[in-house]
Amino acid sequence: MTDFVLPSDITEITERLGAAATAFSGKTVVLTGGRGFLGRYFMDIFARLNETVLADPCTLIVLDNLITAGKEGADIPEMPHVRFLQHNVSQPLELDEKVDFVIHAAGIASPFYYRAYPLQTLEVATIGTRNMLELAQRNQARFTFFSSSEIYGDPDQKHVPTPESYRGNVSCQGPRACYDESKRVGETLCYIFHENHGTATNTIRPFNVYGPGMQETDYRVLPNFASHIKAGTALNVYGSGSQTRTFCYITDAMVGFLLVILRGVPGEAYNIGNPKPEISMLDLIARIENVLARKIEHNVIEYPDSYPADEPLRRCPDIRKARLQIEFEPAVDLDEGLRRFFTWSDAAYSGDV
Numbered sequence: 281m282t283d284f285v286l287p288s289d290i291t292e293i294t295e296r297l298g299a300a301a302t303a304f305s306g307k308t309v310v311l312t313g314g315r316g317f318l319g320r321y322f323m324d325i326f327a328r329l330n331e332t333v334l335a336d337p338c339t340l341i342v343l344d345n346l347i348t349a350g351k352e353g354a355d356i357p358e359m360p361h362v363r364f365l366q367h368n369v370s371q372p373l374e375l376d377e378k379v380d381f382v383i384h385a386a387g388i389a390s391p392f393y394y395r396a397y398p399l400q401t402l403e404v405a406t407i408g409t410r411n412m413l414e415l416a417q418r419n420q421a422r423f424t425f426f427s428s429s430e431i432y433g434d435p436d437q438k439h440v441p442t443p444e445s446y447r448g449n450v451s452c453q454g455p456r457a458c459y460d461e462s463k464r465v466g467e468t469l470c471y472i473f474h475e476n477h478g479t480a481t482n483t484i485r486p487f488n489v490y491g492p493g494m495q496e497t498d499y500r501v502l503p504n505f506a507s508h509i510k511a512g513t514a515l516n517v518y519g520s521g522s523q524t525r526t527f528c529y530i531t532d533a534m535v536g537f538l539l540v541i542l543r544g545v546p547g548e549a550y551n552i553g554n555p556k557p558e559i560s561m562l563d564l565i566a567r568i569e570n571v572l573a574r575k576i577e578h579n580v581i582e583y584p585d586s587y588p589a590d591e592p593l594r595r596c597p598d599i600r601k602a603r604l605q606i607e608f609e610p611a612v613d614l615d616e617g618l619r620r621f622f623t624w625s626d627a628a629y630s631g632d633v
């Protein structure tokens with residue numbers, strides 16, 4: 281077990297999964313992006329399932345080219361039943377063993393990084409997805425693609441909370457297009473492989489997942505705030521600060537992801553997030569002040585060059601489909617999640633960023 285995550289969170293996740301997880305017994309899972317934020321949780325969850333629940337161990341083949349994995353991700357732990365391959369999934373891959381599940385979580389997810397690596401961002405979600413779909417097809421494996429809530433772009437008010445049926449309001453040009461549009465193509469590839477090749481595909485659209493394990497250099501909003509708080513410097517809020525988001529604590533998200541992987545109806549896409557509360561960036565700071573019981577200095581500033589402007593004004597999932605079809609229900613409220621995350625980041629972050 282790494283110390284990037286809270287062992288109690290891994291316990292919570294495996295307990296909430298219950299008997300459903302036994303479907304992984306004796307199976308082989310390919311996990312791409314396995315050294316990223318979500319990937320490292322998958323590794324620890326499978327390790328815990330192997331120790332406690334599975335009659336026969338599940339073998340994990342972890343692929344990552346480490347492009348944004350950072351120093352924590354590049355430090356590969358020795359774990360039983362885990363094989364790590366440093367591999368760019370935008371290149372084809374042949375494996376000798378029979379594969380049962382492919383979890384395609386490789387991606388360039390942080391706006392700071394997709395601004396820096398637009399072509400790699402586009403390729404991993406398109407060519408990478410096709411390569412992994414072909415691997416799944418050859419093996420008749422279940423395939424799960426990590427798409428994004430960003431495929432909805434900037435929805436109009438009447439489509440917030442946003443259901444899976446909403447088609448999106450996305451620009452094919454501009455600084456966010458490499459991410460949003462390539463995730464949309466990735467979803468189209470899943471559709472084609474399901475419809476035309478009979479591959480059991482699912483798509484997950486995560487809505488702002490956060491928790492221990494997010495790197496200090498991740499630059500998504502909560503680790504960004506946490507690194508400033510640790511350093512004792514003022515937070516920067518980009519734009520007006522009135523843009524709203526919802527935040528899904530990692531234990532809720534991982535339970536939702538694994539329920540899609542195990543129970544998702546083939547061919548379907550699922551929103552995974554916590555619809556409550558939908559909160560502006562300025563209110564989020566007030567909430568953090570409350571949780572930490574102290575004032576936090578902050579400035580509202582123009583978008584810096586390193587961050588793609590044009591961000592959506594509102595983002596909030598409609599999760600009725602996941603509730604109904606896979607029995608997903610978030611259980612960790614925002615204050616509790618923030619408490620766990622900031623307690624962890626205060627101990628883990630250096631404050632030197």
Ligand SMILES: NC(=O)c1ccc[n+]([C@@H]2O[C@H](COP(=O)([O-])OP(=O)(O)OC[C@H]3O[C@@H](n4cnc5c(N)ncnc54)[C@H](O)[C@@H]3O)[C@@H](O)[C@H]2O)c1
Pocket residue numbers: 312313314315316317318319343344345346347348349353367368369370384385386387388389390404408426427428429485486487488489490
């Ligand atoms: N965390 C969230 O809130 C969130 C929200 C929406 C979508 N997603 C999607 O979920 C997936 C996982 O997210 P995360 O938060 O763990 O991201 P992350 O950036 O922490 O991890 C992604 C990992 O993929 C690896 N990678 C990138 N390109 C690769 C390539 N070509 N070949 C092999 N490995 C490659 C990176 O090195 C990194 O370790 C991503 O696809 C992301 O777009 C996440």
